[in-house]
Amino acid sequence: MQSKLSDIELIQQTINGNQSAYADLVKRHQRFVFTLALRFTKSREDAEEVAQDCFVKAYRSLNSFQQQSKFSTWLYTIVYTTAMTFLRKKRVDTSSIDDEQTFLQLENKPGGFDENNAENRSRSFYLNQAIEQLLPDDAAIITMFYKGEQSLDEIAQVMGIEANTVKVKLFRARQRLKEKLERNLKHEVKELI
Amino acid sequence: MNSIEEKLWNYIDGSCPPQEQQAIEKLIATDEIYRRKYDELLQLNNEFMLAEVDEPPMAFTYNVMEAIRTEKAMQPLKARIDGRIIWGIAAFFIITVVAMLAYTLGTVNWSSGASVVKQVELPVQLNANKLNGIFTGPIGKGFLFFDMVMGLFFIDYYLRRRNMTKPQ
Numbered sequence: 001m002q003s004k005l006s007d008i009e010l011i012q013q014t015i016n017g018n019q020s021a022y023a024d025l026v027k028r029h030q031r032f033v034f035t036l037a038l039r040f041t042k043s044r045e046d047a048e049e050v051a052q053d054c055f056v057k058a059y060r061s062l063n064s065f066q067q068q069s070k071f072s073t074w075l076y077t078i079v080y081t082t083a084m085t086f087l088r089k090k091r092v093d094t095s096s097i098d099d100e101q102t103f104l105q106l107e108n109k110p111g112g113f114d115e116n117n118a119e120n121r122s123r124s125f126y127l128n129q130a131i132e133q134l135l136p137d138d139a140a141i142i143t144m145f146y147k148g149e150q151s152l153d154e155i156a157q158v159m160g161i162e163a164n165t166v167k168v169k170l171f172r173a174r175q176r177l178k179e180k181l182e183r184n185l186k187h188e189v190k191e192l193i
Numbered sequence: 194m195n196s197i198e199e200k201l202w203n204y205i206d207g208s209c210p211p212q213e214q215q216a217i218e219k220l221i222a223t224d225e226i227y228r229r230k231y232d233e234l235l236q237l238n239n240e241f242m243l244a245e246v247d248e249p250p251m252a253f254t255y256n257v258m259e260a261i262r263t264e265k266a267m268q269p270l271k272a273r274i275d276g277r278i279i280w281g282i283a284a285f286f287i288i289t290v291v292a293m294l295a296y297t298l299g300t301v302n303w304s305s306g307a308s309v310v311k312q313v314e315l316p317v318q319l320n321a322n323k324l325n326g327i328f329t330g331p332i333g334k335g336f337l338f339f340d341m342v343m344g345l346f347f348i349d350y351y352l353r354r355r356n357m358t359k360p361q
Contacts, residue, residue: 018301019261022258023254023257023258023283026253026254026257026258027254030249030253030254030257031246031247031248031249032246033244033246034247034249034253038247044247046208047247047249048249048250048253050266051249052251052253052256052257052260055255055257055261056260056261058262059261067245078237111254118298120321123240123243124243124244124245127240127244128244131244141243142241143244146241146242146244147244150210151282152206165205167208170202171198171199171202174202175198176240177241178237181240
């Protein structure tokens, strides 16, 4: 019954003191919030911590949600700022975020590329692997655009930048993703030969 | 100038103006390079949509709700008191003080000259014996008993809350 309610109705119920309505809201958005957090933190434990923190923060400031944007856009703004603060706290400054070397280790991480049976790997497996290898901002933009049902304007709102800048960033992120995907697939073909 | 790829991505996303949209549509239909690139990017776009969303741990929702419950329980008592109660108490005292002042001023004999207040007469002659009777009678005992029960109830409630918020 509860799952049929809209986000706004669930928010209203939560504000009126119904905590189980908020639990429904968490269930509805947890997968994407967790994925978005994972794009930044690159570790499941950290992503869980960030995602949990986001939902607690959202609960705390639910009264300030003006309903001028989608709830998801408002929530992703919290995820974005929380994840950035988390990265800063972990002493990963802007220069090291932009430094591809930081994430090169992911390409050779155990349990990933070289150890699984190639036959079991689908295209989406390689795609997710390539996304993991992207820089946090690129990975977040790709994820929000393709999986978060966010428009360029909404992504701009989440990241606090101009929509045109998002357009350029999305274009570059797609190019990098394409390169990574091609490189991973080439590597795989070589392994098979 | 935009590259072919950039133009085509804008076309696929539908983020370019209608005129440009039509121009690109024409180019795809007539230009072989555009058509090939468009097919390639369209395929890539469809592939990007297949990206999977990760699943958080099973107890994630429970953990979030537990964190919220703990945070609420740890709020100081000051923050939980409804402001309206404070305003109600303040209003009661203000009205009482104003009423007493008004009554006192109303009983003053302003025409008596140098001495401002000669004698303020209370409306009822207070009898100390009568007052004692109030506190020793059944009403007074009942009131004290009610106070004691309420006191025990609030102490019990406070201790329970304190035990619940204690970290395990």
